[in-house]
Amino acid sequence: MTARDPNLAARLARFSENRARAIPGLTWKERENLAVQKESLGLALAIAGVPRAEMLSWSATPGRPASFLEGLPGARVREDVMIIKDFTSLPGFKPLWNSR
Numbered sequence: 001m002t003a004r005d006p007n008l009a010a011r012l013a014r015f016s017e018n019r020a021r022a023i024p025g026l027t028w029k030e031r032e033n034l035a036v037q038k039e040s041l042g043l044a045l046a047i048a049g050v051p052r053a054e055m056l057s058w059s060a061t062p063g064r065p066a067s068f069l070e071g072l073p074g075a076r077v078r079e080d081v082m083i084i085k086d087f088t089s090l091p092g093f094k095p096l097w098n099s100r
Helices: 006-025 028-048 052-057 079-089
Strands: none
Touching: 028 052
16 A cells, blocks of 8 residues: 555655554543544545545644544534534524523
């Protein structure tokens, strides 16, 4: 494979080094969570017709990653913003400005 893509060897080496340092420090549940997120993202990209090559640039983030997206340099995690947008757009919900 590296003969077909000269950059692949460098990507794989970097990925292997990062993974060797970061993954063993995670719990089994954290590893499983990242794996499910990775596969879900890959499936979503395939359905949308977007190349999965960007996923090769993933690198482990320091500490305990909450999301697979945190390790992608081109991804911006905007979950809070999206939740607020959905909350204000979906009928039947009233904000609790004062929960006392």
